[in-house]
Amino acid sequence: MSKEPVAVVGIGQTRHVAARRDVSIAGLVREAAQRALEDAELTWADVDAVVIGKAPDFFEGVMMPELYLADALGAVGKPMLRVHTAGSVGGSTALVAANLVAARVHGTVLTLAFEKQSESNAMWGLSLPIPFQQPLLAGAGGFFAPHVRAYMRRSGAPDTVGSLVAYKDRRNALRNPYAHLHEHDITLEKVQASPMLWDPIRYSETCPSSDGACAMVLTDRAGAARAPRPVAWMHGGAMRSEPTLFAGKDCVSPQAGKDCAADVYRQAGIADPRREIDAVEMYVPFSWYEPMWLENLGFADEGEGWKLTESGVTELDGDLPVDMSGGVLSTNPIGASGMIRFAEAALQVRGLAGEHQVEGARRVLGHAYGGGSQFFSMWLVGSEPPAS
Amino acid sequence: MTREIAVVAFARTDHRRGADELSEVEMLMPVLHEVLDRTGLKTADIGFTCSGSCDYLAGRAFSFTLALDGVGAWPPISESHVEMDGAWALYEAWTKLLAGDADTALVYSYGKSTPGSVRDVLTRQLDPYYVAPLWPDSVALAALQAQALIDAGDTDEPALAAVAARSRGSRADAAPQGDYVVRPLRTGDCPPVVDGAAAVVLAAGDRARELCERPAWIRGIDHRIEAHALGVRDLTDSPSTRLAAERAGAFRRPVDTAELHAPFSSQEVVLRKALRLDDGVRVNPSGGALAANPVMAAGLVRIGEAAAGIHRGRSDRALAHATSGPCLQQNLVAVLEGDPR
Secondary structure: OOOOOOEEEEEEEOOOEOOOOOOOHHHHHHHHHHHHHHHHOOOHHHOOEEEEEOOOHHHOOOOOOHHHHOOOOOOEOOOEEEEOEOEOHHHHHHHHHHHHHHOOOOOEEEEEEEEEHHHOOHHHHOOOOOOOOOOOOOHHHHHHHHHHHHHHHHHOOOOOHHHHHHHHHHHHHOOOOOOOOOOOOOOHHHHHHOOEEEOOEEHHHEOOOOEEEEEEEEEOHHHHHOOOOOOEEEEEEEEEEOOOOOOOOOOOOOHHHHHHHHHHHHHHOOOOHHHHOOEEEOOOOEOOHHHHHHHHOOOOOOOOHHHHHHOOOOOOOOOOOEOOOOHHHHOOOHHHHHHHHHHHHHHHHHOOOHHHOOOOOOEEEEEEEEOOOOEEEEEEEEOOOOOO | OOOOEEEEEEEEOOOOOOOOOOOHHHHHHHHHHHHHHHHOOOHHHOOEEEEEOOHHHHOOOOOHHHHHHHHOOOOOEOEEEEOOOHHHHHHHHHHHHHOOOOOEEEEEEEEEOOOOOHHHHHHHHOOOOOOHHHOOOHHHHHHHHHHHHHHOOOOOHHHHHHHHHHHOOOOOOOOOOOOEEEOOEEHHHOOOOOEEEEEEEEEEHHHHHHHOOOOEEEEEEEEEEOOOOHHHOOOOOOHHHHHHHHHOOOOOOOOOEEEOOOOOHHHHHHHHHHHOOOOOOEEOOOOHHHHOOOOOOHHHHHHHHHHHHHHOOOOOEEEEEEEEOOOOOEEEEEEEEOOOO
16 A cells, blocks of 8 residues: 655744743744644644644753643644654654654644743753763753864864855845844854854854744645645655764764665655755754765765865755755754754745745755754655655 | 554563662663564564653653663664653554554653652643642642542542552452542552553564464554643543544444553543443453553553453453543543454
């Protein structure tokens, strides 16, 4: 029995900011969900099930918040699932929802991911001391900076590559009204002069803390036929996990990321991702992860990713645009960040990305990762229905 | 024709009252090994892995990553996690098998309730603006529900005591019910606070028949959630359980066994009513959550126990139920069957 094709027919996000003090957590998620339903021209009654995701509950201080959010998301009387796979959760949540449609369990599913970082403090929420366990140090930057160092040493990339990524992503964000950071006076010099936080990662090369939610309406072939606007078709999706730390782990280019991408390309019939994929929205919380993931995802050979960045290939008007939305570097409601990547990929192939639209984008990859570079989720969406 | 999917192996800890000397991973590893040994599978043979656990019990963010290290996710595995009882992890794995993405799945869940005060910890899942600041604990909320049942004439204290005694394997007049914890609930009406873990292996079609002599086929599985605010719910009823049971096909034919996740004796009364279980049905031969309630695993244990009854030939058609949230807010129902003998 073949799987039911899955289409994205509605996308909604909040305008991401540092602190949404005007709304509760329920108000925040409902705003994104409402916008996704409006985009799909559907009502709450059209939704068969709700799949919600977010990063650790300590980030807001609410245990299993989906219980409290059931009403706000119109889930009363319906199935509601709560996914948590660390930073990749926004992507994983979309994939769990897509699977409900693919398996023909439900026809139309609302999926949503959020984080309201202003309710708490994510850095210290990540750093609760547990006896006899290795501490994560002060937040994620301290954990990932050595991996970036390892990449620089291994690839011989010039020190400036990270700042180029940040400069590009922050300029892309100026075209995206939903992005958190809108730095109109940004210059490359300013990025390079910003304070060093976790050497080699500077302040302007790291992600902000954001409040935000992102929602998508996923549906089957019949639902897609009724859609009022162009739809995005899912051509492949996969999750892969590997342990946090073990002898032989490649922290720079984890095997789980390679395997996950290979699975997605196999499903989508992609033989040469560099040629066959038009744009990539990837999870880059620290600037240097752009060249690192370009290699991990097969867009460049090992040690060559930084050359794509340096030569302008990943610019919005380049040959392989990366993080058209401004990326995680411009917007980071942690739990939602993965889903924002997936949603941006879908917006691009629907031709609805506005000022950050890549002309003629037909196949776009959405990517998320989390934990200690160990959880990966990706999907490839296209403007045409999948073959078969 | 949809794919046939079955529970082919189940293992649980003996739900020790406290597992002070064990980490969550150390508590989980023996049950993982047990289900894998029982099926002869290795981690690398498993098509999809899904777990359920809660950071608020562990007291740290991303606590599930440590468990994953114990599973041995190398080479990398296809894996997911829900911040829910393991019964919902099983549901996610079921959809993965149904879509044909995998032929086998490993599902596990675990929780250590004893390091903190679980009554207080559970208040953190209530509405964070209007209810959680008042710290109404889980026993107090269940007591409201029990009193509503008594007021409605659905039960009385001796009947609750009988539920508690039966669950703990003793006669009602022999088991001391203890003092009131929160009126009308006594110690015997409340779940013991324990640490525990459970694991299940799912398999599809012929693969299930290879791995298990008598697979427990999942004939239907569904889950539903209700409003969060207790004030807008009729606490003497469980419409979400009834709807999930309908969708799972539970009412098509009678079941011989029901494993109900009722942490409080009064909640069994609600569930029996919603599920229309008569006295002919064996309810909680495992002892249910009143005998052991490892939070985050207790729902998966119900599915596992119902399946194990079928594996052993003691049951032919069983219902398993899992719950989450205050006063049975969210409920899952699965219907399991063995092949005719």
